[in-house]
Amino acid sequence: MIEITTPEVSWIAILPELVLALGAVGVLLVEVQWKPATRVLGAISAITLVIAIFFTFLQWAQAGDALEVGGLDELVAFSGMIVMDGFAVFGRFVLLVMAGLGLLAGWRLVERLNRRGAEAIALVLLATTGFSIMVASNNLVMMFLGLEIGSISLYILAGLTEEKTKADEAAMKYFLLGSFASAIFIYGVALLYAGTGQLEILAIRQFFTEFIVTRPAVILIGLALIIVGLGFKVSAAPFHSWAPDVYQGAPSGVVGYMAAMAKIAGFLAMARILLTAVPQLDDSWLPVIAGISALSMLVGSTIALVQSDVRRLLAYSGVAHAGFILTGIVGGATTGMLFYVTVYAIQLIGAFAVVAVVSGPSSSGSSIDEYRGLARRSPALGAAFAVLLLGMAGLPLTSGFVAKFGVFSEAWANGYGWLVIVALLASVISFAFYLRVIVAMYMDETEEEGIVVSLAARWVLTIAVAGTVLAGILPAPLIDLAADAFPL
Amino acid sequence: MLTWLIALPVIGAAIVALVPGRLKELHLPLGVALAVLPLALAGYVFWVFEPIAEYQFVQEAVWYEPWGISWSLGIDGVSMPMVLLTAILVPIALAASTSITRRTKEFVVYTLLLEAGMIGVFLALDLFLFFVFFEAILIPMYFIIGIWGSDRRIYAAMKFFIFTAFGSALLLAGIIALAVTYADQFGSASFALSDLMNVQLSTSAERWLFVAFALAFAIKVPLFPVHTWLPDAHTEAPTAGSVLLAAVLLKLGTYGLLRFNLSLFPEASVDAAWIMGTLAVIGIIYGAVVAIVQPDLKRLIAYSSVSHLGFIVLGTFALTSGSLQGAVIQNVNHGLVTGALFLLVGMIYERRHTKQISEFGGLQKVMPVFAGFFLFMIFASIGLPGLNGFVGEFLILVGSYSTLPALAIVAAIGVVLAAIYMLWAYERVFTGVPDKEENIALSDLSIREISLLAPLAILVLVIGLYPNVLLDKIAPSTEALLDHIEEQTEFVIPEPGRLGDVLVAGGDHE
Numbered sequence: 001m002i003e004i005t006t007p008e009v010s011w012i013a014i015l016p017e018l019v020l021a022l023g024a025v026g027v028l029l030v031e032v033q034w035k036p037a038t039r040v041l042g043a044i045s046a047i048t049l050v051i052a053i054f055f056t057f058l059q060w061a062q063a064g065d066a067l068e069v070g071g072l073d074e075l076v077a078f079s080g081m082i083v084m085d086g087f088a089v090f091g092r093f094v095l096l097v098m099a100g101l102g103l104l105a106g107w108r109l110v111e112r113l114n115r116r117g118a119e120a121i122a123l124v125l126l127a128t129t130g131f132s133i134m135v136a137s138n139n140l141v142m143m144f145l146g147l148e149i150g151s152i153s154l155y156i157l158a159g160l161t162e163e164k165t166k167a168d169e170a171a172m173k174y175f176l177l178g179s180f181a182s183a184i185f186i187y188g189v190a191l192l193y194a195g196t197g198q199l200e201i202l203a204i205r206q207f208f209t210e211f212i213v214t215r216p217a218v219i220l221i222g223l224a225l226i227i228v229g230l231g232f233k234v235s236a237a238p239f240h241s242w243a244p245d246v247y248q249g250a251p252s253g254v255v256g257y258m259a260a261m262a263k264i265a266g267f268l269a270m271a272r273i274l275l276t277a278v279p280q281l282d283d284s285w286l287p288v289i290a291g292i293s294a295l296s297m298l299v300g301s302t303i304a305l306v307q308s309d310v311r312r313l314l315a316y317s318g319v320a321h322a323g324f325i326l327t328g329i330v331g332g333a334t335t336g337m338l339f340y341v342t343v344y345a346i347q348l349i350g351a352f353a354v355v356a357v358v359s360g361p362s363s364s365g366s367s368i369d370e371y372r373g374l375a376r377r378s379p380a381l382g383a384a385f386a387v388l389l390l391g392m393a394g395l396p397l398t399s400g401f402v403a404k405f406g407v408f409s410e411a412w413a414n415g416y417g418w419l420v421i422v423a424l425l426a427s428v429i430s431f432a433f434y435l436r437v438i439v440a441m442y443m444d445e446t447e448e449e450g451i452v453v454s455l456a457a458r459w460v461l462t463i464a465v466a467g468t469v470l471a472g473i474l475p476a477p478l479i480d481l482a483a484d485a486f487p488l
Numbered sequence: 489m490l491t492w493l494i495a496l497p498v499i500g501a502a503i504v505a506l507v508p509g510r511l512k513e514l515h516l517p518l519g520v521a522l523a524v525l526p527l528a529l530a531g532y533v534f535w536v537f538e539p540i541a542e543y544q545f546v547q548e549a550v551w552y553e554p555w556g557i558s559w560s561l562g563i564d565g566v567s568m569p570m571v572l573l574t575a576i577l578v579p580i581a582l583a584a585s586t587s588i589t590r591r592t593k594e595f596v597v598y599t600l601l602l603e604a605g606m607i608g609v610f611l612a613l614d615l616f617l618f619f620v621f622f623e624a625i626l627i628p629m630y631f632i633i634g635i636w637g638s639d640r641r642i643y644a645a646m647k648f649f650i651f652t653a654f655g656s657a658l659l660l661a662g663i664i665a666l667a668v669t670y671a672d673q674f675g676s677a678s679f680a681l682s683d684l685m686n687v688q689l690s691t692s693a694e695r696w697l698f699v700a701f702a703l704a705f706a707i708k709v710p711l712f713p714v715h716t717w718l719p720d721a722h723t724e725a726p727t728a729g730s731v732l733l734a735a736v737l738l739k740l741g742t743y744g745l746l747r748f749n750l751s752l753f754p755e756a757s758v759d760a761a762w763i764m765g766t767l768a769v770i771g772i773i774y775g776a777v778v779a780i781v782q783p784d785l786k787r788l789i790a791y792s793s794v795s796h797l798g799f800i801v802l803g804t805f806a807l808t809s810g811s812l813q814g815a816v817i818q819n820v821n822h823g824l825v826t827g828a829l830f831l832l833v834g835m836i837y838e839r840r841h842t843k844q845i846s847e848f849g850g851l852q853k854v855m856p857v858f859a860g861f862f863l864f865m866i867f868a869s870i871g872l873p874g875l876n877g878f879v880g881e882f883l884i885l886v887g888s889y890s891t892l893p894a895l896a897i898v899a900a901i902g903v904v905l906a907a908i909y910m911l912w913a914y915e916r917v918f919t920g921v922p923d924k925e926e927n928i929a930l931s932d933l934s935i936r937e938i939s940l941l942a943p944l945a946i947l948v949l950v951i952g953l954y955p956n957v958l959l960d961k962i963a964p965s966t967e968a969l970l971d972h973i974e975e976q977t978e979f980v981i982p983e984p985g986r987l988g989d990v991l992v993a994g995g996d997h998e
Contacts, residue, residue: 390627395623395624395626395627396619396620396621396623396624397620397624401620401623405616405660405664408660408661408664409555409664409667409668412661412664412665412668413668413671417661417665420661420664421661424657424658424660424661425654425657427653427657428650428653428654428657431649431650431653432646432650435630435646435649439634439642439645439646442631442634442635443634443635443641443642443645475552476551476552476553479552479554479555480554483554
């Protein structure tokens with residue numbers, strides 16, 4: 001008789017994802033059965049997210065216990081597919097919070113979509129599930145699955161508007177280029193597997209400590225392809241060309257969420273692979289990442305200078321930020337990077353919430369002219385946007401400054417002083433375009449009427465601004481958390 | 489207590505922000521009243537300030553332990569005069585801003601926040617904290633120039649921001665590099681100035697860091713050839729903006745050079761002294777020559793700032809007792825005098841809506857009080873004995889002569905040029921017969937305007953006649969700085985260079 005051993009199941013490792021997936025399905029089923037008001041669906045998704053966040057707290061506690069008693073093996077679940085280290089739990093928590101903020105910011109879009117609003121909510125929850133798996137996976141194929149679940153949901157979200165608009169074009173473009181990038185990523189995984197015989201991240205690290213690879217060409221090519229694939233997802237130069245078109249074309253209600261999610265998950269996955277699986281090869285990949293980082297910062301901030309559309313401007317600033325975040329990986333540590341990704345995601349969602357208010361939640365395009373005199377028309381909205389932009393620019397007393405300071409210090413300590421100087425110069429260039437928006441808001445006069453800000457958007461902006469200022473003045477708690485959340 | 493010096497303006501800004509927008513007349517008076525509170529506190533600090541070398545009223549609170557950053561404040565003879573100057577000028581600048589009728593509330597809020605930032609810069613003893621204030625100042629100043637400035641305000645505001653932000657970027661790189669080196673050598677992170685002074689740097693590293701810091705501060709000063717932002721920013725800014733820009737913001741540069749470059753990189757400072765001195769002297773002559781041909785009063789005063797600040801930088805890098813004391817006290821003098829001159833130009837601008845020298849003439853007859861104040865401040869600026877400008881420039885020139893004799897001699901020409909551009913401008917604006925109709929009808933200064941200028945004039949006179957009121961408190965700190973430099977380097981200050989060898993306080997005292 002053949003004995004079949006079932007893999008040991010440790011449910012807690014995937015509880016947040018389970019809850020999210022159930023929530024997504026639940027939203028769809030409830031919609032089909034009862035056709036309730038959208039606020040009921042909103043309540044369901046809110047409950048889902050709260051429960052999922054609660055489970056991340058449990059996981060955090062368990063990960064901490066395991067570290068103390070040294071039972072690290074316990075954190076690897078599902079035969080090495082999923083890992084429940086602090087890094088994964090922190091990433092999940094951030095993703096869940098961003099999903100909540102993203103839903104709030106896009107709530108007017110959901111309402112406008114009428115019956116299709118349920119789809120939007122379900123897609124947001126599903127995308128969160130996928131990215132959450134991605135940051136928690138210890139297996140490269142698992143990571144690919146998570147990436148695809150997340151990405152495909154985002155492709156659809158990018159085209160989700162009530163009328164046929166540019167959104168279709170954006171969604172199509174995003175889909176084609178995105179799936180191409182996913183293919184590159186999985187090809188890289190295959191080559192890495194061919195070179196090492198391993199798919200598990202921890203096993204790959206083990207491989208490199210046990211063997212000295214004399215001809216690493218295959219492995220390096222695989223690694224390069226992985227970097228390209230993930231570089232696309234986080235819109236690092238030179239793989240960024242999709243971002244401005246998609247950010248501009250997609251409904252403004254969801255752009256912030258899309259951008260934030262892809263960035264968080266992409267960077268965390270990249271950090272996990274580079275810093276956990278192949279730290280021994282850093283002679284090979286550090287210069288590459290440093291190069292991509294420098295290129296992203298310079299390309300992003302210079303091209304942003306000439307943008308006349310706020311969304312394209314934010315897209316290029318996102319390219320620059322990808323470069324800044326990569327300096328954290330060049331620094332060889334995850335603390336600064338985690339902090340940066342977190343605060344940037346909040347700023348991004350907040351900024352696009354402003355765009356959604358000013359230009360309407362489903363419109364495409366948002367010329368800088370629409371922002372003229374905003375500080376006079378709607379002082380609170382203008383001030384919130386100004387704080388978020390200054391935060392992205394990295395001025396002191398905002399979280400952006402602490403974030404930049406953190407990653408730059410790490411990079412400098414790791415011997416990449418030149419990259420820090422490039423980064424600082426790029427920051428100065430980037431001031432110019434953030435200030436252009438502020439000039440339009442504060443120094444140009446207009447006769448137009450004030451703008452009504454919905455309650456949901458007010459909440460998002462309050463949280464985003466408070467987070468940006470608080471993490472800028474008292475960064476200690478968040479940095480401590482990020483420092484505890486290192487990958488295994 | 490020092491924390492309160494920073495907190496009071498912030499609280500003031502919050503109070504003003506909470507006053508509803510419809511009570512428009514209330515914002516400015518309230519802002520002035522609230523700005524008097526930090527002045528009272530600064531006055532108290534001055535009163536109980538002991539003439540010793542150590543930092544006083546030190547406050548320290550850990551901000552974030554693993555990074556070694558802390559909220560650490562302290563005041564010594566170098567920073568005390570600057571804090572006092574800031575606290576004096578902000579209420580005056582605010583009170584002089586009655587012509588700002590548009591968005592008054594925001595204006596008052598930004599000005600008070602600016603004050604908090606400026607005081608913070610002078611008090612910070614932690615480089616991280618210093619940088620935070622140094623950079624945070626840009627935002628309110630940017631808004632003040634950009635919203636309430638004149639025609640080309642947005643261009644000027646942007647230029648101001650980008651220039652200084654570029655400098656700050658280099659400064660931040662320098663600070664990070666220094667802190668990383670410290671962490672390597674001592675095993676724990678720290679940004680405290682007193683800790684970072686112990687870092688052992690190789691000669692080349694020290695020179696690079698010196699360049700990074702010096703360039704950042706040189707842009708602020710502004711030293712030739714990175715001064716081009718200054719005339720634009722000064723000319724376009726509203727009166728209060730110009731006053732604070734000239735009187736305090738520029739001093740961040742000279743203060744930074746004195747406080748950080750000299751103490752953190754003594755070796756490089758000694759080596760680079762002649763370079764910095766040469767640039768300073770080029771600035772003195774260049775600024776003066778360009779000022780002569782300016783058709784616009786504000787631009788003329790702006791270029792005179794380039795010239796005067798050259799003296800301060802020269803004094804800083806001449807590294808003698810006299811020159812350092814002169815540099816510190818000249819910081820205050822230039823702040824008082826140039827602040828007053830910008831106020832005066834602002835007052836005439838409110839009446840005539842022009843700053844072109846050619847538009848005026850014969851104002852002496854129409855506005856005698858105004859002319860009197862103007863002449864008084866011009867004399868102070870030129871360095872007439874008995875007024876404060878003389879004390880500073882004399883100390884700097886005498887002090888510099890023993891270490892940088894050639895430069896001191898050339899710099900002295902700058903004093904002559906200053907007399908030329910200032911007096912020529914006075915002649916064109918005030919003397920002669922008022923021939924333009926608009927000028928004949930001008931009203932003289934009101935009581936309110938006189939009460940704004942009088943305190944500055946009194947201070948100019950007090951420092952001019954009895955400079956020891958400040959010098960006694962400055963000297964221990966500058967002497968300690970010189971001791972530190974002599975200890976760390978092989979540089980020996982030639983005789984007469986140290987206190988006691990030199991006639992202190994130019995002629996009218998001791």
